[in-house]
Amino acid sequence: MKLLRVENLKTYFHISEGIVKAVDDVSFSLDDGQCLGLVGESGCGKTTTALSINRLLPPEGIIEGGEIYLESVKLTVLSDVEIRKHRWKDVSMVFQGAMNAMNPVMKIGEQIAEAVVWHQQVTHQQAWNRAKELFELVELEPGRIGGYPHEFSGGMKQRAMIAMALACDPKLVIGDEPTTALDVMVQAQILNLLDRLRKTLKMGLIIITHDLSILGETCDRIAVMYAGKIVEIGSTEDVYDRHMHPYTHRLLMGFPNIHRPKLMPEPIPGSPPDLIRPPSGCRFHPRCDYAQEICQEQEPGMTTAGNGHSYACHFGGAFNG
Amino acid sequence: MKRQYLAKKIIQSLVTIFFVLVFNYILFRVMPGNPLAMIMRNPRASQEAIERTRELFGLNQSWVVQFWIYLKHLFTGDLGISFLYRQPVTEIIVARIIPTVLMVGLAQILAIIVGVFLGVISAWKRGSRVDVAALGFSLVTYSMPTFWLGIILIFVFSVSLRWFPTSGMLTPGQSFSSTFAMVRDAARHLVLPVLTLSLVLIGEYTLTMRNTLLDVLTEDYMTTAKAKGFDDNYLIKKHALPNAMLPMITLIAINLGLVIGGTIQVETIFSWPGLGRLMFDALKARDYPLLQGIFLLITLSVIVANLIADVTYGYFDPRVRE
DSSP, X not given: OOSEEEEEEEEEEEETTEEEEEEEEEEEEEOTTOEEEEEOSTTSSHHHHHHHHTTOXXXXXXXXXXXXXXXXXXXXXXXXXXXXXXXTTTEEEEOOTTTTOSOTTSOHHHHHHHXXXXXXXXXXXXXXXXXXHHHHHTTOOGGGGGOOGGGSOHHHHHHHHHHHHTTTOOSEEEEESTTTTSOHHHHHHHHHHHHHHHHHHTOEEEEEESOGGGSTTTOSEEEEEETTEXXXXXXXXXXXXXXXXXXXXXXXXXXXXXXXXXXXXXXXXXXOOOSSSOOSSSTTGGGOTTOOHHHHHXXXXXXXXXXXXXXXXXXXXXXXX | OHHHHHHHHHHHHHHXXXXXXXXXXXXHHHSSSOHHXXXXXXXXXXXXXXXXXXXXXXXXXXXXXXXXXXXXXXXXXXXXXXXXXXXXXXXXXHHHHHHHHXXXXXXXXXXXXXXXXXXXXXXXXXXXXXXXXXXXXXXXXHHSOHHHHXXXXXXXXXXXXXXXXXXXXXXXXXXXXXXXXXXXXXXXXXXXXXXXXXXXXHHHHHHHHHHXXXXXXXXXXXXXXXXXXXXXXXXXXXXXXXXXXXXXXXXXXXXXXXXXXHTHHHHHHTTOOSHHHHHHHHHHTTOHHHHHHHHHHHHHHHHHHHHHHXXXXXXXXXXXXX
């Protein structure tokens, strides 16, 4: 059985300006112990997808359609009380710890222990011992457990955030930009740590990022999102080396590659579309170099390229010449 | 680290107090009016008598010496003699502290409890009918002039309904059969002034509490806490309130310091025998020594309240301790 199945998920935000179709018909799945990378520009719906799984959306965000299954549990129909039991215990999240994701006036150890106490029948002391174990697991000095977030560096905070996410042995961990705002060295350390933990603890992992370059060594599969839709999904090798969507191609051209000749990375022209009134047809067509008439009129369906690799483009691979 | 923080704050307060003393001294020297004329009260006093008085009060000394004498007397608790009451200022003030603290203290406690509660409810139920009602109530009471609110309350509850007395702290001329009877009488007198003062404060506390809590609720750490599966009650108590209370601590402490002086309106309207009313009377009679004493007490209480705010803030927020 799949660990996670997201089927035709539609999450819309109802704001005064209109309805923002932040996530529009998104489907993907994840096996036990697998790592999926969810990549795209800011505002493409990747975080909204993640928050929909745990139903952590703000009041104006509503799941309008589709289903999300965690193993056999249909998360989308659970009551508020029931979904709370699954949060953190089954699906936990690693937020951008370098920012403000931890309570500034509460000891970090306490922030780990409180989750353990809440979900498991343990004493406060046992929960603190668990927090110490977790500190060692993420290679933090257990003596620092009584510290406050402001006493930790960015990388340490991110490690503490990971320790917190592992507190209740979750089946699935979602990292929402877990390495953003960290310097490159620390970024690599954190990704290695996540990768190692995923393999030893055999948990599912979803990494959300805007930086496609960091996913290569960590992820089994990558889903590329654009304007609320998945435009390409496949194994890491397929997406890196045999990608078919012009947007994926653009993203990969957007960072320097030491194996390629020295060229200035090319930015993607234009800006992400307005999701209240998304472009007709293919949502990427206004920024696409290969767009033709059909792209304005008809939304491309998913084309399968074999081995679980599929893409949504009328002219897949056009950039290859 | 903690001791250092405390020491630093105390030293800062002491420096402030010194500047207040200097200012308080200078302020009354530059005010119009000749102190000798005030003391003598006799336009036909002989030159000799005037000279004697000048010497007696040290007015023939240079201002540096006068300031030194002022400081020396201050530290022995001698604030001079009131022109109006012909009694030591210290004695007069001390007698008035208890009624003020009683009234203001009760009003503060009531306002803090109700204000924090209303603020939390309306922030949590943002946009609901409860929120709109609490917000409307707070805006109205907060923007109402204190003296006007007091007069309205007197009109409704004392004049029309005759539930509570209009003024004073005890019914004049009444002898009480027991302490209980006296407490009961004082309690009846307390209701209206306490209500007036706390209504205004409730508005202020509710609005501040609501705003800070709304800010806190959108913080990333609240999403983290929600992702951990906690219920609303736990989220508010353990994560939102400890953060949202920080600005409230400052506000409450500063209000505590200010209310002694800020109750002039309430105390005057209800003829409450407290410091505010004393200040009003002293002002009317141009009783400089008494005014000086009251000013000193008010500024001191503001400084002490700020010190308390700093220290409590340090206790609740680990980030400011260093």
